[in-house]
Every structure is written in C-alpha cells, then in structure tokens.
Amino acid sequence: MIEAYLMHLLVLIGIYMILAMSLNLAMGFTGLLNIGHVAFYGIGAYTSALLAVNFGVPFWLGLIAGALVAALFGLLLAIPTLKLKGDYLALATLGFAIIFEAVMRNWVSLTNGSLGLPGIPKPAIFGFTFSSTFSYMILVIIFVALTYLFIRHITQTPFGRVLKAIREDELVAKSLGKDTVKFKMISLAISAAFAGIAGSLYAHYVTFIAPSTFSVMESILIISMLIVGGLGSVEGSILGALVLLLLPEPLRFLPLPIYAIGALRQIIYALLLTLILILRPSGLLGEFRFRRKQDA
Amino acid sequence: MLRIRHLEKRFAGIRAIQDCSFDVEDNSITALIGPNGAGKTTVFNLITGFIRQDKGKMRYNGSSIIGMKPHAITNLGITRTFQLIRLFPKLTVLENLLLAEHHSGENLINAIFRPQRVKREERKKRRRCMLLLKLVGIEDKADSLAENLSYGQQKLVEIARVLATKADLILLDEPVAGVNPKMRRHIKDVLKRLQKAGKTILLIEHDMNFVMDVCEKVIVLDHGKEIAVGTPKQVMKDKRVLEAYLGNGSDGLVGT
Numbered sequence: 022m023i024e025a026y027l028m029h030l031l032v033l034i035g036i037y038m039i040l041a042m043s044l045n046l047a048m049g050f051t052g053l054l055n056i057g058h059v060a061f062y063g064i065g066a067y068t069s070a071l072l073a074v075n076f077g078v079p080f081w082l083g084l085i086a087g088a089l090v091a092a093l094f095g096l097l098l099a100i101p102t103l104k105l106k107g108d109y110l111a112l113a114t115l116g117f118a119i120i121f122e123a124v125m126r127n128w129v130s131l132t133n134g135s136l137g138l139p140g141i142p143k144p145a146i147f148g149f150t151f152s153s154t155f156s157y158m159i160l161v162i163i164f165v166a167l168t169y170l171f172i173r174h175i176t177q178t179p180f181g182r183v184l185k186a187i188r189e190d191e192l193v194a195k196s197l198g199k200d201t202v203k204f205k206m207i208s209l210a211i212s213a214a215f216a217g218i219a220g221s222l223y224a225h226y227v228t229f230i231a232p233s234t235f236s237v238m239e240s241i242l243i244i245s246m247l248i249v250g251g252l253g254s255v256e257g258s259i260l261g262a263l264v265l266l267l268l269p270e271p272l273r274f275l276p277l278p279i280y281a282i283g284a285l286r287q288i289i290y291a292l293l294l295t296l297i298l299i300l301r302p303s304g305l306l307g308e309f310r311f312r313r314k315q316d317a
Numbered sequence: 318m319l320r321i322r323h324l325e326k327r328f329a330g331i332r333a334i335q336d337c338s339f340d341v342e343d344n345s346i347t348a349l350i351g352p353n354g355a356g357k358t359t360v361f362n363l364i365t366g367f368i369r370q371d372k373g374k375m376r377y378n379g380s381s382i383i384g385m386k387p388h389a390i391t392n393l394g395i396t397r398t399f400q401l402i403r404l405f406p407k408l409t410v411l412e413n414l415l416l417a418e419h420h421s422g423e424n425l426i427n428a429i430f431r432p433q434r435v436k437r438e439e440r441k442k443r444r445r446c447m448l449l450l451k452l453v454g455i456e457d458k459a460d461s462l463a464e465n466l467s468y469g470q471q472k473l474v475e476i477a478r479v480l481a482t483k484a485d486l487i488l489l490d491e492p493v494a495g496v497n498p499k500m501r502r503h504i505k506d507v508l509k510r511l512q513k514a515g516k517t518i519l520l521i522e523h524d525m526n527f528v529m530d531v532c533e534k535v536i537v538l539d540h541g542k543e544i545a546v547g548t549p550k551q552v553m554k555d556k557r558v559l560e561a562y563l564g565n566g567s568d569g570l571v572g573t
C-alpha cells in the first residue's frame with residue numbers, strides 16, 4: 022500500500038522534474054521570464070490525449086505530437102515578444118496560460134470542458150502496456166534521465182554558453198555577433214517541447230485530464246522549484262522538484278481536514294521560499310538570480 | 318573604411334547628433350573626443366546598430382550599414398566596447414573570450430550531432446583565447462568568474478574580448494578611463510600592436526595625453542556635430558575646440 026503510494030508519488034515527482042528542468046533551460050539558462058510554462062504542459066497533455074481518445078493514435082506518436090505542438094506554440098509566443106525590450110515575455114506567457122485554460126474549459130465539443138477528458142489509454146510500446154504503477158514509474162524515470170542528459174548536454178556546449186551570455190547581458194551578446202532572438206526562440210521551443218512531453222506522460226498516467234490541472238498556480242509551483250533548486254542548475258531543478266513535492270507529504274499523517282492541509286501546504290511553501298531567498302538567494306545549487314538589466 | 322555623412326539622431330526633442338560627418342581611414346587610430354554629453358557614445362550606438370539613426374548615411378567598406386541589426390554589423394567586422402565595463406559576470410574570463418567569435422558548436426544541430434568536431438574546435442579556440450589573455454597579461458585569471466576581477470583586470474578582459482572577435486574596425490568607448498598609468502601604457506602598447514596587425518581603431522577618450530600619444534587623427538564633437546578634424550596638434554589649437562571645452566566648463570584640454 023505504502024509502496025504503491027510511494028511509486029505513485031515518484032511518477033508525479035518525475036513529471037515535475039521534467040517540467041522544472043525544461044523551464045530551467047528558458048528561465049535559468051537563458052533568462053527568459055516564462056510564467057506560463059504550465060500552458061505548454063497542458064498543450065502536450067491535451068494533444069496526446071485527444072489524439073489517443075479520438076483517433077487511437079499510439080502513445081509514443083502522441084507524445085511526439087504533444088512535444089511538437091507545444092514547441093510550435095512556444096515559437097508563436099516568442100516571435101512577437103522576444104524582439105521587444107523588457108519583460109513582455111512574462112506578460113505574454115502569463116496571458117497565454119490564462120487563455121489556454123479558458124479555451125480548454127470552454128471548447129466543450131473538443132475537450133469536454135471543465136468536466137475533463139476521461140478514458141485516456143495507458144501507453145503501450147511494442148505490445149507492452151504500462152498499466153502498473155511500477156512500470157509507469159520506470160517509464161517516467163527513463164524520460165527524466167533523457168531530459169536531464171539532453172538539457173545538461175546542450176547547456177554545456179557552445180550553444181548553451183550563448184544562452185548564458187544572453188541571460189547575463191543580451192546587449193553584449195548582440196555586440197559579439199550573436200543573433201540573440203534566434204537563440205531565445207530555440208531555447209523557448211525546446212523548453213516548451215519538454216513541457217509537452219511531461220504533459221503527455223501525465224495524461225496517459227492519470228488517464229483523465231481537466232483544465233484545472235493546468236492552472237497558472239501550477240506554473241508558480243514549478244517556478245518555486247527552480248528558485249529552491251537554483252536557476253541555471255539542471256541538478257538544482259531535480260532537487261527543487263523533490264524537495265517541494267516531498268516536503269508537504271508528512272502533513273497527510275496529521276489528523277487534519279483536507280482543506281486545512283491544503284492551506285498548511287501553502288504556508289510551508291511560502292516559508293521555505295522565504296527562507297531560501299534569505300539564506301541562499303541563488304537557490305540550493307544555483308549560479309544566477311534575476312536582477313535589473315542595464316541598457317546601452 | 319568608415320564614412321559617415323549628415324548623421325542625425327533625436328531623443329525626445331533633444332538633438333543628440335546633428336549633421337555629423339566624418340571618415341575613419343583604413344588602419345588608422347582615430348580619436349573621437351568632445352565634452353560630456355557631446356554625443357560620442359551615441360555615435361557608437363548608431364554605428365553598431367544599437368539605435369536607429371533618423372537621417373544620414375553610414376558606409377563601411379563602401380556598403381551601407383543603415384538599418385542592419387547589431388549582430389549583423391558585428392559579423393561584418395565591426396566590434397565595440399562599452400563605456401561602463403560590460404562582461405558576462407557569471408561566466409569565466411575564458412568563457413567571456415570564447416563568446417567573442419563564431420563557434421560551430423553554437424549551432425544546436427552541431428552541438429548535438431557533431432560533438433567531436435565541436436570539442437576539437439573548442440580546444441583550438443581555448444588555446445587561442447589563452448594566448449590573448451597572455452597578451453594582455455591575465456592568463457592566470459582564465460577560470461575566475463569575470464565578476465570577481467578588479468576594475469583594471471576587467472578592462473583588460475574587455476580588450477582581450479575585442480581582440481578575440483577578429484573584427485577589423487574596433488570601437489573603444491573610453492578604454493583607459495579610471496586606469497592607472499602603468500596599465501595605460503600597457504593598453505597603448507596593445508593598441509599599437511593591433512594597428513600593426515592591420516586593425517582600424519576608433520576610440521572615445523577624455524584623456525588628452527593618451528589621445529596625443531596613440532592617435533594620428535582626432536575628431537572633435539560638440540552638441541552632436543563635428544567641429545574640428547585633424548591631427549591632435551591641429552585640433553588642440555583650434556579656437557572652436559577650446560571654446561567648446563571651456564564654454565562647457567568640463568574637463569578636457571586645459572593643462573595638457
């Protein structure tokens with residue numbers, strides 16, 4: 022019983038690890054203030070769920086489609102906002118996340134609205150169905166590992182060095198001949214693609230998705246994971262997801278009503294964030310924090 | 318090499334640059350001087366595409382650079398430093414230099430699918446950047462974070478970074494401001510060596526001794542217009558130049 026619950030928890034933590042690592046690429050490494058990461062998560066989930074439910078598209082194809090559609094929306098969002106100065110991207114992504122949730126809620130004929138989309142099949146690859154929690158945990162762990170290796174690799178290449186340079190001082194990066202808009206677009210698209218993968222993994226695990234799963238508050242949770250773990254550290258994102266999701270778990274054993282536990286959880290997050298920001302402003306493993314940018 | 322004609326730029330009513338024209342000759346070291354607020358840095362911002370001019374022509378090696386994006390102008394062979402030092406603070410000194418040049422590993426496809434080639438190129442570039450650090454005398458700081466260096470050392474990193482770009486036209490905004498005399502001589506040597514290597518340098522500087530020492534041509538800017546052009550000796554005797562400086566009550570030629 023406890024084991025099953027732990028494995029279930031691990032699946033969810035793994036999905037959040039992918040979300041945190043992918044957001045870190047855009048936010049921690051490139052300095053793009055993306056508040057709507059959750060929308061890319063939702064796009065991945067809905068894309069692969071709808072494909073599976075309506076057309077019987079196999080899981081792995083749906084997963085790739087989810088990643089691609091999320092990346093496409095990342096690009097669409099990037100084109101008008103990344104050329105502008107300042108943090109328009111923050112506003113655009115926030116607005117995008119709110120609109121996404123509203124559309125999923127109101128486009129009833131497609132998404133079944135607030136009632137949610139049930140009956141998403143468990144993934145099957147080469148005839149093997151990942152129906153047990155254990156097998157799904159393994160599947161998620163593999164994706165966490167792949168995400169980790171990929172993002173760590175690209176951030177250590179000269180490509181990643183340019184991302185960090187843009188984060189540090191975009192104007193100077195431009196003056197050194199870097200097409201910074203292009204780099205920011207690629208970074209955001211990859212970040213969105215991995216969020217889409219996380220969404221697809223979530224949808225096919227829970228087998229049911231509803232718009233409320235992808236509310237903006239979820240974005241705040243992911244951003245909190247980055248801040249706790251440290252912006253610009255892939256390992257930090259893994260640690261941040263682990264800490265934030267495990268920390269409130271002991272609360273379950275307290276004899277308290279559900280609503281009180283929910284509130285306590287928020288209080289614990291707030292305290293933890295405050296503590297971290299005071300004691301270690303750049304997070305447990307981080308190298309960078311947001312600050313005011315200079316101009317020419 | 319660089320030809321500027323009737324350049325004009327307004328900021329919300331004030332005319333920062335008006336009808337400004339000058340040339341920078343191939344392989345020269347030219348100074349752009351003038352009182353505070355004369356528009357010198359603005360000229361750099363215009364040349365490098367950071368801001369758009371309102372009127373006027375700018376040609377580099379015969380072709381217009383009007384309307385080009387900053388990175389595209391850099392890739393033509395023009396590079397700059399900033400009046401206030403601007404390094405990438407959380408990157409190492411060596412990484413700061415490595416960013417100055419195009420690297421095939423900056424292309425994501427290469428970074429993912431051609432790791433061996435990228436590694437080889439990285440090794441080569443690191444060796445070259447280490448040589449540049451040696452040239453300016455801070456090779457022992459290669460792996461320090463840029464933000465941990467002293468002011469003078471950061472200035473040297475900035476110059477080394479400019480060298481790493483392989484640009485032909487180098488724009489320096491006050492390269493020796495706040496630098497001690499020994500370091501100033503050192504920077505002068507570096508600039509002379511660059512000239513020998515075929516580079517063209519346009520620099521903004523308030524230190525007239527330095528300008529007399531290293532520059533063969535001086536352009537004096539006042540209220541966004543060039544008021545005198547000539548050798549350092551010529552412009553120092555120019556009446557309008559003296560008026561511009563004295564009338565402005567700022568630092569400058571007095572006593573030099």
Ligand SMILES: Nc1ncnc2c1ncn2[C@@H]1O[C@H](COP(=O)(O)OP(=O)(O)OP(=O)(O)O)[C@@H](O)[C@H]1O
Pocket residue numbers: 328329331333351352353354355356357358359360400
């Ligand atoms: N982005 C901007 N917006 C508005 N005004 C500006 C801007 N940049 C420069 N100016 C104004 O243009 C004028 C010229 O400024 P600039 O920085 O070019 O002077 P400078 O010759 O470099 O002076 P200094 O020797 O003090 O560095 C100043 O009046 C300045 O306030």
Ligand SMILES: [Mg+2]
Pocket residue numbers: 357358359400
């Ligand atoms: Mg200036």
